Amino acid sequence: VYRTKDGIFLDISQGGNGTQIHIYNSFFPQFGNSPIFNGTLDTDIKIGKDSRDYIKSKSGIYHLGVMYQGGLEGPLARIQVVPVLVVDSNVAGVYDTVIPDLSTSWEDYTRYDLKSGEKPKYDFDFTDEKPIILGSGNEFLVYDSNNDGKADYSAGTIGAQVLDVYGVIQNKTADVDKTLKAINGTLLPAFDSRGEFFGVMTDFLGHGTSSASSIASKGEQTYDIYNNTKQFTIKGVAPDAKIVPVKSLWVGDTVYAWLWLSGFDNQEHSWNFTGTPKVDIISNSWGVSNFPSFNAAPGMDVLSVILGILATPHSLDDNYPGVTIVSSAGNSGHGYGTIGLPNASPFGIAVGATTNNVFVGYGPFKDQPRFGNTTSHFNDIVDFSSKGPGIIGDPKPDLMSIGAHGFTPSNVLKTTKNSKEESFSLFGGTSMAAPLVSGSAAVLMEGLNKQSKEYDPFTIKNILMSTAKDLQNDPFTQGSGLVDVDKALSFVNAEEGIFLVHNNASYNNIKKILKPALESINSTSIGFEKFEFPTKIMPMTSWFAGHLLPGEHSKTTFTIENPTDKPIQISVKPTTISLIKNTQFDGTTKVRQQDSMLNKSDTFIPNYIKLSDIKEHKELGEFFDENPIPDKSSLMVLNLNFPFDNFMNKTDIIYANDMKISSLYLYDWIDKNNDTNIASSELSMINRAGSWGTVQELRISEPNEKFTGTPLVGVYPVPTRYSYYLGDTKQNSTSMEYTLSA
Template identity: 50%
Template structure:
């Protein structure tokens, strides 16, 4: 999550999928996009994931970003009927304006009702009325924008809102060092004022916590309706219900029975129920239904040597991928053969790296037909320097992992009430706390506090960062962690066609007490094809050390780090080269820690070996 989206007080927007573009223009001629515009609302792979640097929950809300229609130029200086007044558009550059529009509608309703408001008011209303998507807080925030529900709340017609009184103060405390050291003149800023007073927030950042400590807040449920509402309160966190692996080999340049023009190819299709290893004869005859679950996550990974040809003279001059699609299949002619006309695209994922991730919300309710996975071997290879080539791709081996998640009671969080009746036009307070056991693992922990009535649910995103005290060696990650956000496991997610922030990031925190003048940070991993950039951030918010110093590239070309390949004809700047420090699978850096406080170690997985879905990393800090 990069700037400005990582700003803890701003309203940050992620992106969801929308199949509305299927059948339009270029997409109508490609079998992999199917023949239906029905599905929408699932998390888009391009959507950035949280947390922010300090560990606060991000994004805050989701909206359509992959893809939809937006207005185009309506005037032109040539007589060309190919111009249209709309075009397909996407990215969070689309989803953020849509949320801004929702905010404007809410502001108009509040002004019409002569109700005073602040930016926090708008943010809290939009988050409190968002539709939950079954994803974790660092992927969805409070859920998907529902502007109609937001307006209904202002009118007192159904929904309720939830805020807490501690998040703003915890954010302000975490930012105190940065605010004190901010050089406003250098940045051309006037007064930067973050007042020391409470501001209600829907999301709850519980702060930087040492093992054995706790953090509390007071939630306020606001009922604008002319009738009482009964609200059930439950802290929840995601748990893996089941997971299956299967191994396959791509078959490039397969033809669709209908769309079979030269140069047009279809994915390799696998029924979701067959995406597993069979260990006995009885497994072959067992019906594998989708379990009742909140989230389906499909991962596809292949090894780095299958992704990139390492024998070329020029690094990153020859690589290929297979992208990932999810369909609802209706075998209308009963021939047991998939063709594009029988497919409804549910979601898709495609990044130029060694892994793809596709998510489907509430999968047991998402399909009316047969769930089918499409693995699309991109038919030609690409070069980072010159773009798409005319060289044919070859078959690659890959592993598919299918995982189902559900939400269960969060043992580390509690509320003083589980069922509340809120009177009409009134509010009710609920005390809540999170506790960190003495032996708790370091890293960012996440969950929700759900507030649910018969007609409405508010999913409050919650996070806190466990920051152990640096008395001896502090192990901040050691190959494990929370479900969906494991601090000691990474799966890469790098994208050679993306931007610099592409790739998986992990945030690790440690409290350095007074008297510790310097420390040694060590980060290690398994694969010699993986590369991890490490950045150490001091309590003032400044990067004070890294294993990828830009050197002369920084002085002459303003490059951020020495492992970066820069932009190219193919990429916006998502290309990286493995820069070694200690050895092929470890980096060690010395850090000056004269200022006491919370230090952050950022691990940026800019290349991933792909030998498995996850790769363990170990992060440790010791005084020196």
């Protein structure tokens, strides 16, 4: 440390030799040869104004380091380099304070915006930064570059406990299983009192931030979402919930994370229950679709089985209460049997996705005719939502929630200095649906706690499933339906007419089938004497009869729980669901048609199918008459089919390198000016389907309730060809033959 007329400085340059430091490579093992690499700092850094006003270290020893990590916003990926100073501000030798030089890091991160020859204006000054003390409630590494009160840049949150997989600190590596990866190891403290290290939680992709904010955003920040000056807040479903973020997919140490969250501590090669889970709910917004890599089918694989064990009370310890585990069903629909792992775990809660058209008019969706002109429709099944059954035949998913799409607060990371972007993003997929159900479960638990009612993960699942809204789809598509937390609370509060249903056979039927998969797991290698499901019967709302050979039968007893002291009338009626009407139309797409009103280049409309176009097809033509939908219709399914030769160029030497895609839309058309011409401003999109394949499927629940005008189908030929590997090839597409059925 030295003093000049300009202030107090750390002597980093060391007479021109620089200071050597060890830097943790947060990209390892994906990138780099080692978790540690050497770096050199060669510029002195300011720590004070004068001898009376400077950053003090009680011991007189300052610890200097650099955070090295990735940042991603939109299509841009950049390296974040953050100089940090660690000091013992209260007791000599007990380090407790971090000062990050975020202004210098911001200059470095945005240096690509500079004009040719212009250099970043690094200040190398810790005195203008906010000191961070763990436990203060202000552990966020955020920076407001223009002092407008809104953060522009974030480098994460201090306070993470890091699993020392590679023995960087303790010189003791973890055992890395071929499938489960790290299954033990030293969990480092969030802040080393010797000042050697501290843990930082970062969200490279923003996916975890959006998942968490779907649950716990308090809705205090306002956003100009549609760029029309109208301000919106974005509030999570359980804004008072506390989130424990866990990054476990980077190395693959998912099981370690699950066990730790469930209240188990690792000691050497064994796991022991501490007496209390660290969380009430584990929310998994991820899944594995390429399940052959696990050498097991979803539901019978090791991850799914362990998830089921952790969701079951008394499974790993007599005092273990179980943890509610919610998983996204996956985005591999619309086909049946597409649910992945560990989402197919029978005792977890798997969540599929429904629509919410709030994205219409936002950003890249604005002035795009195929999306219509309103946000008024919601709560239909999304085409990409994975479907059951699970591999054992049990009904999955269990519940549904919004997944296409919604807005969430996002990671604070602007791509340019002058960017007007705000820190929110459009989020979606079953990755969004799962945390919304997790938040609903949290609200339900809060309600049960207020009533001093006991519960376990099966209770939570059964209440949510018993009170869900039926979307009129089959159980392999929707489970029991759309989660309804208000109705779930009505059951807890013993409101009249709300009841719970469960049976006593599904649990044992599933357990019997899972037994071989359970016995195949080498539990001792993970750190447990034995994995087993308890003998006590767990009530389940969903009914699964087990595996039956021809001539065999299965039975169960259903119990209806009435939470009130008043009698309720229950009617059980057999219902036959049948196809009321089926129509079909053959056509050929017309590519690159423009909207008559917008008339913008590179902006095209779907091929609208109306009565005048299909007179020769009387059946489908009736679909557009005054009463096109049969009165008793509970579900409408549209399918769009293409010949494989139209979809993929089989002459290309690379498979799936040249494809043509057409998506499917359904609108409510109100001809505002009675000119019989269709304009996008007159369309309200109800649902869409846009998978890459030869079939599109679109579902509408209670179709008679969705239209005030004329039902209109749109077949949208994507104007350019696509490669599975490279995306948009920028080559103009051509027409496709199709068959549309309703």
